[in-house]
Amino acid sequence: MLKKMSNLPFNGTKEQEEKLLAVIAENKHDKSRLMAVMQEAQGIYGYLPLEVQKIIADGMEVSLEKVYGVATFYAQFSLAPQGQYHISVCLGTACYVKGAGLLYDKLQELLGIGSDECTPDRKFSLTACRCIGACGLAPVLTVNEEVYGRLTENDVEGILAKCV
Amino acid sequence: MEMLNVKVNGIAVSVPKGATILEAARAAGVEIPTLCYMKEKNEIGACRICVVEATGARGLVTACVYPVTEGMEIKTNTPKVRAARKTTLELILSTHNKNCLSCVRSTNCELQKLCYEYGVDSTAFGGFKPVYQLDTTTPHLVRDNNKCILCRRCVAACQEQFVSVIGANNRGIDTCIGQAYNLSLAETPCISCGQCTAVCPTGALVEKDDTDKVWEALADTSKHVIVQTAPSIRATLGECFDMPIGTNVEGKMVAALRRLGFEKVFDTNTAADFTIVEEATELLDRVKNGGALPLITSCSPGWVKFCEYYYPEMLPHLSSCKSPQQMGGALIKTYYADKMGWDPKDVFVVSIMPCTAKKFEVGRDDMSAAGEGIADVDVALTTRELSRMIQRAGIKFTALPDEDFDPAFGVDTGAAVIFGATGGVMEAALRTANDVLTGKDNKEIDFKEVRGTAGIKEAEYNIAGIPVRVAVASGTANAKIIMDKIKSGEANYTFVEIMGCPGGCVNGGGQPIQPQYVRDTVDLKAERAKALYAQDEAMAVRKSHQNPIVKEVYDNYYKGGYGCHAAHHALHTSYVAREKYGK
Structure with missing residues (x-):
């Protein structure tokens, strides 16, 4: 699947940049540490926008394309920011036949964002995932670490309300 | 230097320890087809067109990266090898723009030559075929990913120049050679040297024709x-x-x-x-x-x-x-x-x-x-x-x-x-x-x-x-x-x-x-x-x-x-x- 790029402007802080530069300083002696640096960068910023990838490329003395190639290859890296509440809807087979697609559509409608996007207030982000191993609870979604199961479209609003 | 004795299609040859099957074959005067391989520059065993049979190996192995061992007997032209290569070519063709009639690289295309030699069926595999826009943004070249076979030779050439503005992005069926953040080539620090166009095996990268x-x-x-x-x-x-x-x-x-x-x-x-x-x-x-x-x-x-x-x-x-x-x-x-x-x-x-x-x-x-x-x-x-x-x-x-x-x-x-x-x-x-x-x-x-x-x-x-x-x-x-x-x-x-x-x-x-x-x-x-x-x-x-x-x-x-x-x-x-x- 092609990764979606951020729909929001970059708003990194000076502190975040300093943290990242410190990580780079520790690792720049060894180019094979690139992935480790990218993981840390994602930890700091929550995702890897162009601005962050440029800092990594310059610091690690690798090309920007190299960083981008790695970022788009591995599922663990995200090019789009995650909200304070990151909602992941399982679209695996079991959940899908139990109506997960409807949940997903409803969430997009209520939040006004598309797949792999984040609300402008950075409160909610939405993504689809494949089986999380909770087929008995199908259809399921997770909000950050919390799992919600046996859902219908009508439950969605309540889940969002709980967050705010 | 320790030498190893091997046979390639029955021809005895001695090669230094660490040599690959491809190197041994070349020493024996046997040509094994390659697509992604560039000596010392791109040795990645990706395209699988160089597969051969070798004693001691499980299944077919990629000659360009597989090291020889003492007494190894290598066969480069068996029915199994020919069938595997043919299938590989047919799979490559399944996503290839086959407009060879007027392609600038026609008759000078490494893929076309192999397809001819192996008698491939160019319609053997159907299915999803990605469609790419041509990149014509620079004055010096045109990239047509519809003809790209993902061999990464251009990537190696760009890297050899310490420029590395192109690389493989995404994964699986979405993999394509391109620039960071899908920028056009003109938006990158490409130096227009064209070394990528000189090593592309197909018509995916060609000079911009001003004739x-x-x-x-x-x-x-x-x-x-x-x-x-x-x-x-x-x-x-x-x-x-x-x-x-x-x-x-x-x-x-x-x-x-x-x-x-x-x-x-x-x-x-x-x-x-x-x-x-x-x-x-x-x-x-x-x-x-x-x-x-x-x-x-x-x-x-x-x-x-x-x-x-x-x-x-x-x-x-x-x-x-x-x-x-x-x-x-x-x-x-x-x-x-x-x-x-x-x-x-x-x-x-x-x-x-x-x-x-x-x-x-x-x-x-x-x-x-x-x-x-x-x-x-x-x-x-x-x-x-x-x-x-x-x-x-x-x-x-x-x-x-x-x-x-x-x-x-x-x-x-x-x-x-x-x-x-x-x-x-x-x-x-x-x-x-x-x-x-x-x-x-x-x-x-x-x-x-x-x-x-x-x-x-x-x-x-x-x-x-x-x-x-x-x-x-x-x-x-x-x-x-x-x-x-x-x-x-x-x-x-x-x-x-x-x-x-x-x-x-x-x-x-x-x-x-x-x-x-x-x-x-x-x-x-x-x-x-x-x-x-x-x-x-x-x-x-x-x-x-x-x-x-x-x-x-x-x-x-x-x-x-x-x-x-x-x-x-x-x-x-x-x-x-x-x-x-x-x-």
Whole structure:
């Protein structure tokens, strides 16, 4: 699947940049540490926008394309920011036949964002995932670490309300 | 060295420990097909076309990366191997744009050749087929990912140049070669060297074809269409017509250009002699007056663009001399147009170059000696494009007689001929500087330390009591090494020659395509350069300042010495610091 790029402007802080530069300083002696640096960068910023990838490329003395190639290859890296509440809807087979697609559509409608996007207030982000191993609870979604199961479209609003 | 004994299709051969099956097969005279493999540059075992059977291995193994073991018996041509290769080709074709009929690389495509040899069914696999937009954003190349087989040879070539603006993005069926953040190539710090186009096995990366502009000009009777050819073209053009690598085809090339309808056929070598006298003057001036040293050559537009992107703080070191291509165009549209009584607006200059970056160079700012809006050079064609024009015109190249350049800009020197090889500009400049400083016509004019295909060469000469420390680098990765040494103060050079492509212009990005197995087994740089050094050796005049046209122009047109105001106005240019990936 092609990764979606951020729909929001970059708003990194000076502190975040300093943290990242410190990580780079520790690792720049060894180019094979690139992935480790990218993981840390994602930890700091929550995702890897162009601005962050440029800092990594310059610091690690690798090309920007190299960083981008790695970022788009591995599922663990995200090019789009995650909200304070990151909602992941399982679209695996079991959940899908139990109506997960409807949940997903409803969430997009209520939040006004598309797949792999984040609300402008950075409160909610939405993504689809494949089986999380909770087929008995199908259809399921997770909000950050919390799992919600046996859902219908009508439950969605309540889940969002709980967050705010 | 420990040697291992193996058999390839029953042929016994000994190879050093660590050798791959492919190397053993080549030693035994057995060719195994490859697509992604580039010796020492791209050994990734990705395309799986080189699979073979080998004792001790489970299943088929990729010959390009699989090391041999003692007593190994390798079979490269069994039914199982042939079937696997055929399937691999059919899978590659399932997402390939098979418009071979008019593809620029037809008959010179490594994929097409294998498909023919293996008798593939081009419709064997259907299914999802990604559709890509062409990238036509740069002046020098076109990327068509619909013809890409993901071999990554272009990526390796770009990496070898220390540019790495292209790479594999995404994964699975979405994998494609492209730029970071899906930027267009024009938005990246690509240096236009075109090395990627020279190694692409298919038509996914090709030079931007400008031949239609030339056909149109040739048909326009109101235009004086003049052509000039770079030093290295005579050493490579023959390859497009199946002549041996390193054949000097100067005479046939001139004859072909005349038959194509060019009004005058000129030699960029003449312009190269102007470059040398101007550059040697600039060097001596900087040495005497404390200018920025080392002086670094600026003939190679790929290198110039590299410097602008990657070492903008070093731009004052670049010679302000235009490249021979641009000087040639400038001289044709000023001095020569004046002499012929032509309006420079009616003169159309085409140059035949070994280089895709020359297509970028013709559009640079500060390249219009004859006046605002009048480009020094109108169109730069690569060697490959010229060969296509010759073919389309129905000219039987190999049967042509040898003809001479038109004399007005066709007299050249040995110094100019060797511009086409790494170290050539340096040697030519040293020949002139040596004579100027000593005030003599020196007979010792071979500066052999700067010859050869090594990526970096250094030497120190004593010229009229002045120590001159020189360095020659080819390929921008080597340029980076030299530039870092200069910046850190580790090296204290006086004069540095840098060419963007490894080996210099003979190995330029616009030179004839040679399939990878030839590139792996023949030193193209050395073989092509030989033709140039042989011509230099045989010439009566081997120093740029002794070129009678140079003398005539400075005495009677500029009415001044080298570097005089008029010459400076027409033959020098300026550079710009470029920001990588913009703000």
